[in-house]
Structure formats: C-alpha cells, structure tokens
Amino acid sequence: MTEILDVSKIINEINKELPNCIVKNNDDSVWIRPDDIKKVCSILKNPQGLDFSFLTSISAVDYIGYFEIVYHLTSMRNNYSAIIKTKCYGRKNLALPSVIDIWKTADLQEREIWDLMGIQFQGHPNLKRILLWEGFDGHPLRKDYLGN
Amino acid sequence: MISDGIASSLAVEISFWIISISTIFSAIAVVQIKDLFRASLFLILTFLGVAGLFILLGAEFLAGIQLMIYVGAISVLIIFAILMTREIEISNQSHYMRILVSMVALGFMLLAISLITSTDWQLIDERSFPQNQTDEIINTVQNSIPTLSKMLLTEYVLAFEMVGVLLLAAVLGALALVREKK
Amino acid sequence: MTGIRTEPVTVNLGPQHPSTHGVFRLRVTFDGEEIIDLEPVFGYLHRGTEKLAETRNYTQIVTLTDRMDYVASMSNNLAYVRTVEKLSGIQVPERAQYIRVICAELQRIASHLMATGFLLNDIGALATPLIYCFREREKILDLFEMLCGARITLSYMRPGGIFQDADSDFWNALDILIQELPHYLDELEALISKNEIVLARTRSVGILSDADAIDYGVTGPILRASRVKWDLRKANPYEIYNRLDFEIPIGVEGDTYDRFHVRLLEMQESVKIITQCIKQIEKGPIRANTPYFIRPKPGETYQSVEGPKGELGFYLISDGGVSPYRCKVRAPSFINLTPLKKMMLGWKMGDLITILGSIDIVLGEVDR
Amino acid sequence: MYGLGLIKGLGITMKNLVIPNRQFNIYQYPNKKVTPWDLAKINSSKTFPFIAKNPITTFKSLVGLVNVEERLPQHPNFRGEEFAWYDNRCTGCASCAKYCPLGIIKIVTGTSGVNSQEGQSYDLEVFDIDIGRCMFCGLCVEACPYDALHMGSGFEEAQYQRSNLVIDINKLKSAEKKPSTWFRPQLVKQGHDPITGDTADWKKVGRHEKPSLDDQSERWAKR
Amino acid sequence: MTQIYFVQLIDFYSFYEMFYSIFQNLGFEKSSSWMSYIAAGGSLSFLAINLLVLATAFYTWFERRTIARFQVRRGPNRNGPFGLGQPFADVIKLIMKEDTIPSEADKPVFTIAPIALLAPTLLIITVIPIDDSSFLATLNIGILFIVGITSVNSIAIFMAGWGSRNKYAILGSMRGAAMLISYEIPMALGITSVLLIAGSLAMSEIVAKQEIWFIAVMPMGFFVFMASATAEMSRTPFDQIEAESELGSGYNTEFSGIKFAILFLAEFMAPIVTSAVVTTLFLGGSQGFNFLPGQFWFVLKMFVVIFALLWIRSTWPRLRVDQIMGFAWKILMELGFVNIFLIAIEVAILMDPVTGILTSQDMLIMAGINWVFTIITLVFLANFLGKRNYDRPDPVPSPLANMEPKGE
C-alpha cells in the first residue's frame, strides 16, 4: 500500500537545507514559497534522502484569488507519496521556476498548465501552447475564462 | 544474305526512322531542357533509343546490356545524384561560351558526316569472303551470344579481367569518396 | 556511424496518417532515413474534458471519462468513480468491487490486444495479427454488451458501485472466454514473438533505461518493460486486488520488443486474475446507497488505478457543490509521450512507427 | 533455430485458413449469401429433395446470387436509439432532462393531465430528444422514477439532415414500443427480448402497478 | 506428342503469316509484307495487354479473397457470383473518380509515370513461353530482356515519386530505387545459375532443358531468385516502397483516378508476371502430364507460386529499409555467388565436353549435392545469425523500485 509520508519528515528534510521556505502545512501537504520550489524539489528527489524519484503529476488549480500548483510525488523505492503545493498570487504574468531539470516528465505537463492555466514556467526550454493552437486567446481552464 | 528477312522490310525501315528521330530529339532535349530531372529522363529515352538501334543492328545482347546498365543503373545513379545535390532549381544552365561551343560541335558534326558519306565502306556481302564460310558467318551474326561469350573469355580475357578490377576499384573509390569521415 | 549525409527533410507525420493511432502529429526531420529531430504536436482532439467536468455533476462525469481512453473505458470509469468514492467517503459493496475488477481486467486484455495488433500492423504484417487480435477483442466487447448494453463507451460504473448486475448470460460467456483465451494468446505469441522479422524490427530498438523511464514519468507496460517492477495493483492495491495472486511481468532492457512482450504476458496474468475473481465472487448488493446529486465535503483527493496504458489518476477538488471545483486527469498516454524524442532520435523512419506503436497512445486521452 | 519462427508463423496462418471455427464471427449485414444447404434449412426441407425440386435456385445460390436477410446479433441489454417512451407513465417531472449530461432533452409541460400511473399529472406538450447529439449513456433512463423512458434497440437512424434527428413527442408516441432491457431488471425477469420483435405495453414495463382506487384512498387517508 | 491444343500457337510469325495471306488475298501485293508486320504487332500487343489486364483483374479478386481467408475474413463477395464482379466495379469507380494533379506537381512527369511503370511489366509477358510458344518465342535474349526491362521500373517509380512533389512519395521512391537496384544483382545471380545449366538465354530453351525442374537441381538458386523477385515487385516482407504504415502510400500517394488505376494495375500485374517467370525458370514451364494441355500446367504452377506469395504476404511483417538492403548485399549476394560457384564446378565436371549436354543423371547428381550443400549452408547461417538475437537474459528487476511496503 502506498503510504502518504508523514508531513513532519518532509518538513525536517527541507528545513535541514532550506529553512524558511515552508509557508504552511496540513495533514498531508506542504506549501512552499514559489521561488524555492526548484530547490525544494531537488532536495526531495535526493536518492540519499527521501528519494522522490517519480513525479506523478503536476496540477494547477484556480482559486480565483490565487493559483495553486500541486506536485504529487511518489517514491518508487520506498513506496510512499507526498503532496507539495505552492501558491501564485495575481492573474497576470504569473511565473514559477520549472522543475524540468529535476524531473523530465514535467516537460509536457508544464506546457499543458501554461496552455490551460496561463502560468509561465521559467527555465522551460520549449514553453509553447500544447493542446490549443498558437495564437489562441486566453487560458480556458481559468475560472474567469468566458470563451466567445 | 544477312540482309534477308527482318532487316529489309519496310516495317523495320519505319521503326528505324522513328527510333533514330526520337533518339536525336531526346539527345537534344538532354542538353537543352531547363529542368535537370527532366533532362535525365530524356537521357533515359536516349538510352532506350540506342538500345533500339542495337536491336536493329542485330546486337540483341548489347541491347539487353544497354537496358540493364544504362537504363537500370547509370541513369538511376544520375537521378540519385541530382536529388542528393538538390540544385535542380539552378537547373541546366549553359555558360556564356555556348554559342562558340555549339559552332564547334556543329562543325565537328558536319565534318564527321561529310567524312562518313564520302568514305567508300567495304561492306559485308557474299563476295567479300569465301563461299565455304557463308553459313558460319550468318550463324555468327544472327546468333552472336555464344561467340561473344567465347571471345570475352579467350581473346579478350585480359581486358575482361581488367574491367572487372576497374569496376571494383571504381566502386571502392566511390564509396571512399562519398563516405563522411568523423 | 559514417554514412552519406544529405539534406535534412522535414516531414509532417500526421495528423492524418495510417499509423499515428488517431490525429497525432509528429513533425520529424529526417537525414535520409534517420531521425535527427522531432516535435510532437497535440491537440487535434482536444475537447476540454477538464473544463466540461466543472459544469457537470459527479454522476454525469462518468460519461465524459468514457471518451478519454476510448479503447479502455472501464478503466477510466474505475479510476474516476474510485476518486469520487474516496472524496465523498462512499463504501462500495464487495460484489461490485469484484465485477469492477473483472471488467477492468477484461478491458486491459482488450486494450492490450489492440495495442499488440496495431504494433504488428505498424511493423507491416498486413493486418493478419491485427485481425486475430480483434477476433478476441470482439468477444470481450460482446461481453460488455451483455453487461451494460454498449461496446465501447460503456459508462458502466457509478459512484458507489455499478448500475446493473451481471446476468447468467454474461457469466457463461465469460467462462467460455476464459477457457479459450489462453490458447489464442499462446497462438498469438507463437505467431509473433518468435518471428525473426519481428525480432529484427523490435529488439534493441528505442531503448528506454530504467532510470530514464522513472525520470520521464512513464507508467504502465512501458515502465515495466524498462525493468521497473512497479504496478499500482500491487504497490497500492485498490478494490480487491490484495486478495488476488498474480505476477508483474517485466522486460529485459526496455526496447520495443519488451514493451510488446510485457503486454502479451500481462494479458495472461489478467486471465489469471479473472479466473480467481470468478471463484471468489459472492452474491450481494451491487451499489451503495448514493444520491444522484453527490455533494462531497470540501476537500481534495488524488486517486489512481493501473490502467492498460499506465497510471490513470484523477485529482478532484470539491467545494461542497454538486460538481467538482476542479477535475484534473493524469492521463498516462499523454505523459508517456514525454520520452518520445529520447527514444526515437537516431533511429530510422520504420523504427519511429514501431516505437510510437509500442507506446500505445490513445488520442482521446492525450488531448482530452 | 533462426528462421524456424517464420515457418511456424506460416503454419499458424495456414491453420487459421483451414480450420473453419477459427473464422471471425462475421455477420454479413444486412443480407447474407447462402448455400443450397442453408436454403434447404431455411425452407425446412431436406437438402437433397430441395435441390432436386429447385435446381435453378440451387444453381443461383451456388454462384452466390441468393441472399437472405441477416441481422446483427444483439443482446437485449443493447442500448440503442429509438427511445421507448410510455406517455401514460410519464408525469412530466423532467428528471431525464435534468440528468442528461448534454442537455438535449427538452420538456414543456402544460396544465394538468391524467396519468394512468399516478393519477393527476402534468400534460406534456413538448418532449424533444436530439439524438444527433445524444451519446446513449442512458442516464436519462436511469433517472426516470416512473419507468416511462426506456432505451431502444435500433441503430439504423441515418438521416440526411441533422434536424431530422430530433425525436419529437409525436414520434415518441407513435414509435413501436420495443424497450431495451438495459437498467430494467423487471424486463429481464420477464424474458423480454426487443430484438426478436417483442413489444411491451406500459403495464409490462413498470416497476409498480397502478394502485386500485381503494388503495389510493387508503393511502391518502392514512396521511 | 498427343497434346490437345486449346489455343493455337500464338507467336509473332504465325500471326505474321496469317496476316500476310490475308493481305495477299485482299490484293495488297506489294505492301502486304510491312502491313502484315504492323497488323501482327498491333494484334499481338492488343492480345497481350488485354490478356494481362483481365488476368490482373482476376488476380486482384483472388488475392483479396485469399488474404481475407488468411485473415479470417470473407473478402469481396457481394458483387456478382463469389464477388467476381468486384475488380470491374473497382475499375469503374477509379475511372469515374476525379483525376487530381497536385498544383506543385511536375505535370508531364507525373502523367507519364504510370505508363512508364505499366509498359515494362506488359513487355515481359511477350517472352514467356506458355506451352512451347510465346508471343516472341524466338527472341534469343529472352531472360536478359526480362532483366533489362525490369530495371526500367525503378525509373518509373522515381518519376512517380518525384513528379508528385510529395515528401512521402519522394521518400518512397528513393527507397524504391535503392532497393530495386540492389535486388537486381542477386536476381541476376540467381538467373545466371539457371543459365549455366541451360546454356541459353532463350526462355523456350530453358524450359526444354528442364528434364528435372531446376528448383530441385538448385534450391539455393531458387531461394535467391525468389527472394529478390519478391523484393523487385516490392511485396511483403520487402514492401518498403509503399509501406503504408510508414509512408502513407509511398510513391503513389498523390495519384488518383485513372492514373492510380494504372499504377495499381502495374503493381498487381507484377506478381503474375513474376510467377510466370519463376514457373519458366525453375518449375519446368508448361511441362506436365500429357492428359491436359501445357497451358493448364503452366497456369497451375503460376497459381501455386502466387498462393505461396500471398501466404507469405499475409503472414510476415516488413523488414526495415536498412535490413532489406543488408539482406541483399550481405546474404543474398553471397548466397548467389556461392551457388554460381558450385553450379559452375558441377557443370564443368559433369557436362559432356564435346556435345555440351547434361543428362538427367548428371542433374540428379547435382541435385543431390546441392540439396545437401543448401541445407548445410542454411543451418550454418541460421545458427551463425541466430545466436545473437535469440539469447536473451532473464529479466532482472531494477533496484529503483520496490513495491513492498516500507519496513517489511
């Protein structure tokens, strides 16, 4: 059974190297400052540490006031999972560091998020629209997208 | 004797004219047409025409060889090269000296034709060699393949071998030239 | 390698092409026959499933999930209803769980048969193995028709169970199928997996190493072909999988042949699972008492199942209303396309087709 | 040994060519070429007398010119087009319209009518199902509390114009009542099979019967 | 010889004589010679073309039915008895379709290409001796003519591909030209081994020399020839030119209407012609038992060859383009050389030096040696080639994943 890793372990692991980057946490997920997400991810991926080698999915959620990016992580060697979240405030020119250097699987998923939610990932080599065509106006998965 | 049968009929005459005119026409097209790919297609037509001439001359074996090597191999090689170098758009230009060159070629042609027509050719006919060999000669000319193969492996065996070596060398050389070094 | 260098040619493979398995498009640059660059282009079948889900209630979304991976609707239904059940805390009756597992495994066989057949078709076997595969798949579709009246877009599962119990027709037909299928699978294996031309075309082609496979996030048979023994049915047993005994087949080096062979082996394991389920299943209710308009408490959950293509997950966020606030799909076909470039560069055009075929994408799921 | 696999493959294809029960279940919809043997079976006579009696038909069927109709086999559960709707069961509650994921059912009710099932009800003025957009998920049927709407079993509904694909109330009323047994266990129990041409009247398809007047009065009186 | 002739001898000279007498009787005293040449040629072409086109129409039906049976389907069975009307319906449909030419296409090349592909295939049939006679039976370079004429095919495929200015078509035609050229060499080697025994290029002579069928005398030569002939007509497992799963339709991607019909005709004529050539070279041509005419045996053998081709086509997948080229240059050519070498030695030893005749006993000896040699070679090659591909270790699970719960 894939267990959800105790949040305190994740917090300890992160705080060992990067204190002050955790915004808050609840039972199963940890909120990280958006600027530190890349460093935190590389800490979590570290094979000697928690060894989250597998990025299951990246999702973006539009909470009107802010956007939440959710990273579902799985460690295949230890068979546990964790959820890392981060918040972006605002509606325009949203930017977040890309994790493509850490997990290559972020490639298409980050492009999809940019396409449908309009969050830019800095450091992504090929951040283009993916499901919609170039020149499409707006980002349709946002709650305020009205279409035409 | 040799001119009996097929060679004398009017049908052969007609086919000769058709073949020769189309051959020369397509040869001119090879050097005159703009698109290089089409020029190479006309070159193939020329080869086919020459094969036809060979058949009219009673050299069926050569016609087959012509088809196999010229049409089947050389022209495909040329087309490959055309497509590989990708400069069909530059096409089949001539340079500025072409008028002079054409004068030279025309002069050569006229000279050759005049020489050909003025020479008194010693043609084969029944009087030119002894009676006892007539059957043999007819057999040799009409069924030339055994004789040809025998000659290639007896009289001309050295040349034959050398051509083989030459072909091998050419293939190896071509490979060595075209291969990219890394 | 040395060779004759020629001008690179850019070819648009698709969206209308016989072997892109739908309306997928690859912009490939060839040097002669060799691939030197490629870029996948998506979105020709984008229907905005995730946006549509935000305006429908939880039961209605089941019909949307049918249309994602349209050759494996059962698995999609299962993944979705499991997420809803988790979100709203519904307990599913045991019989329903067994029937769900049987359906999911039947669907896995059907999907793998289709993948195998089309891979062989891509290699150029003139549809003969494809039609042998379809002959078997057709029997499974007949079973689904008995079960729920449809063959492809099934909508069989509902949050809380399944809508209709299987009748005796179904069980009899299932028995016959389970007896015959291993024989046909053996024949298929003999026809294909020992064939020297197939071996020459697929062995050591498009290798994806285990570390790369995890890094690129691929799941399902592709991950297992790369020697990674990871299957959610064992790693995170859902429904009643922990009561069943089955093996997780893995590949040798992660080439096209392994991806294809793992699928063949998995089908046999699925047959085993179904046999066990038939033995274990008992009479009982098939659907928990759920309202039509499910209103889960505000919260979020991510649940995934091992679909035929890989880890199929749903991430649902509820705000307490009748429809989800956000419904995100982790589509395995889509994420499995990430290492496309890694696998294909340097191979020939024929290999491109076989590698793409061995990934086994379904465009309904890629573009959603 | 290298090369044996190829030969084995040839053997398997040959086996599939030769053994008849390996053939795909092909139904030659809509009509099937028949041999004289099949014809004799259809006319329920023995083979040789039949051939002796009808030499011309036999010859024709031998060269493949005789067709008989063949339908695709369907399970009674098959959910197809041609909705079966029982207007004396329908109360116009519009649950179906509410549950349709695509919103393609349009219901307009008028002033009070009489429903055989529950007594008083609304009178249906419009009941349109746009099957051009329908995906036959069956949620409307599942939602119907009175078993008034059933899936049909047909599938040959091609039209030249999309507007013809809208089933209106008159078509629904006049259509042949061949409900599919999908989500209707009571029909399964009765052994109903729409494909063989069974029609079902409104009493047969329902989960509950109309209560007698006494029952009704008792029910209301108890309240 | 007490054979019944259903068909009179149809060679060029019998036609010529017939027309000559007709024209003589009609009163064209002087010009009857050339007129009858033209008439004979014309009627022969008419006959050859129509015969082959009809045969191809029947063949397409046969192929579709047979492959359908292999694929556990039915195949065309609606149109006429047993679906025999299907080819005609197809032709009518193709003729009535719009004949589109891409705007970027090289129009003359695009238009001529189908004809250039059809003509060589049609020409080949003229030298095939169907029962002791052929249209041009006296052509003494028969087999060389066939080899030469087939090489025109690659040009035609090139024209079709280049003319349509389509990348798939160009890729297909490039593959095609490379493949056809490569496979001409083993094909010529296979033919050469036949010529060594037959001692003549004329097709009728080759048939006459087959007291024992050459397939029995030299199985390896047959294998080499058959493999390369399959490649020459680009059928599975060598169908790289079309490769519909890779190139769409290869060189004929852009063709439609009557042009496509002609390409299709040429493509489906190739198996007929090839099986005729194989029958002539290796299966003893029209030889058979005397109670039926030679034509029957010839057609029967053709059917056997065609069926074998279809069987292979419906079973085996396609090789990759570099594997195909490698097969031609690395295996088939070597086998062809070995075969020629062997046959040449045997012929030199066994042949009567004065008369140059190989008796059937000699051929039996050769057959014995060759079969043993062929089997040894194939087994050796198989083990030599097979080792690498067959030995595969057992799968080892990667250490990067562990499905057991942590702590256990």
Added chain:
Amino acid sequence: MTLERFLIIGAILFSIGLYGVLSKKHSIAVLMSLELMFNGINVTAVALSRYTVPYLLTTHSGEKVVQYLLTGQIFTIFIITVAAAEVALGLAIIIAIYRTHQSVLLTDSNQLKN
C-alpha cells in the same frame, strides 16, 4: 545508306554530347552529356562491326576468324562497363565536391585546394 545512316546518328549523338560537355555549368549535366558521347561511339562501333568486313577476315580468309565480325560489339561491352565505373566515380566526386563547396556548378569549384 544502311551503314552510313547509323554512323551519322552516332556522329550526331557524339556532337550533341560534345556541345553539352563543353557548354554546361552543372557538373551532372556534363556527366550526362558524356554519356551521350559514349552512346554515339557505341552506335558507331556496333554499326561498323555489323556492316563492314574486318581486316583480319579479308587477309586470313582460310582460317577460323569469323568471330572477329563481332569485335565492335566486344568494344561496346567494354565501353559500357567502363562508363558504369566512370559514372560511379564521377558522381562520387560530384557529391564530394558538393559537400565541400555547397555547389555543383563547375564554375564555382575553381580551387584545387579548399
């Protein structure tokens, strides 16, 4: 005119080829023109061997020298073979030049050393 007409065709082919060789810029076109010249010569050789009496035949009338009637055809066979070798090498050189100079025009490749 039986012999002469073949010879004239040969001469015409040869001079067309000559014109092409001397006037063309494109190196493949030059090669193609060269093939035309070869073909002209081939026609001439075969025609001569077909129609004229070899010298040997007239002098050695008693011996078995009939086969020398076919000397022209033998020549042609060798010419064709050599032409094949020449084309293979020539095209290889052209492709090699194209690779270094990015041009196939003879006017562009005017340096011996790049």
